[in-house]
Amino acid sequence: MATRKELIVAVGSRYRSSTHVHRRKILDEFVALTGYHRKHAIRVLSQPCNDVRPRQPRDRLYDEALRQVVLLLWEAADRICGKRLKALMPTLIESMERHGHLVLDGALKEKLASVSAATIDRLLAPARQQAYGQRKRRPGMGSAVRRNVPIRTFNDWNDPVPGYLEVDMVEHCGGPKQDGNFVHSLVLTDIASGWTECVALLVREQTLVVEGFVQARAQLPVAVRGLDTDNDSAFMNDTVFGYCQSNAIEFTRSRAYRKNDQAWVEQKNGAIVRRLVGYGRLSGGTGCAALAKLYASSRLYVNFFQPCFKLKSKERIGALVTKKYHPPRTPCERLLASKVIDESTKDKLRDQLARLDPVALLQSIRSAQQEIRTLSVSAAAKDLTHVPADVETFVRSLATAWRDGEVRPTHRKRSAARWWRTRMDPFEETWAKIARWLEREPSVTAKELMHRLTIMMPDVYPTARHLRTLQRRVSAWRRENAKQLIFGHATAEAPAQQDMPVMT
16 A cells, blocks of 8 residues: 555656646556556546545544453453354353353443454454464465466366376375475376376475476477466466466366366376385485486386276266276377377377387386385385396396285385284183084074073173174184084184083
């Protein structure tokens, strides 16, 4: 507001002393700068600023006494918001007066009854600021950019031509985000072909995001027509917005907390980034260089030698969802089959495909994965598998690689199965009796056995809450007895007590 007043003072004197032709030009510039309506701008510039009447002070309806009462009620209500406090005031005032904590006159009660929730919040604003030590965060540049970027949902794509990309960020933090010093992956996926480019970023920063866009555009075989991101502040900023505007790129965003709007790139985050890189922590320049080395080989292997499905249609009938897919093709094959791609680009793709060796690319991927596994903070270097240095040895090892299980060094190995009990066995004292019942009546069900136990020992089994546990134990007993009948093993459990009478 102060800047506008200074502008009015500076431009007003020049406007009033100019001719009609110059006034029109000055007025055009003033309206463009301030956003005022043209008639209002004429009225503002035509009168000197000293002729403007000073603002008349308003009478204060709510005085300091009311503010002190509102503060007391706010504290008594455990500092709730103004809307909730407004609804609670009649009950709270009546209770505090009944117990002798508050004495109010009639005029003050009338003001409290007429005060609005917004006025309560204004009266409490200084106290809240002093109590909490900070003011409410105002919307920043991201909110302004967000308002200028249109929303595009999953259903709005409508089979676009190659060049429209979904963009997302993958964090390699290794679990808890202890600090922000970890490497990120910028993932760009073409909607039409599934072509995916991954760029390693040293830190999360908007200028690096723009550099990642420049690098990905240089590697993509098609021209970038549009970018669709989520509402992350790394994308919703003036740097990325200005880059898209200056390069004539259509910039859209998904809805907040709707990951299905970016289903194409979200699928690649798991199928490519997490599958190749894993979930370990990468930080520093060394980790970023190792990740960039991995993406240099994987981008060619994935886009030229990894067929992927593409959704053709989806139909919902009640709770049943039927999906149909196009035949699986590599992103390169989809670009070669596209009618909007020129022949020169297709010839370059064919020449590049003819020169690529998939086995050599896979070997370089494994070597880069081994380096990433070594650099990962959460990794143990002693359990790494050796990757052959030459291609011929690597090819021979592929024939027997399946025997070793998972061969990706970055794969997160599963922990051993739990063999110990975490709860007390409810049938530890009575299992010998149950086993003798099963020997006498092999066809008896676990439900019948549980019913017998509740009748015979109501203090131990008052209800049938352990029925599912008993069913599992009976099933395991029967499997073990079946093995004994087939293989002739000795009986594992010998009867330790006298036979109990069978209940009818």
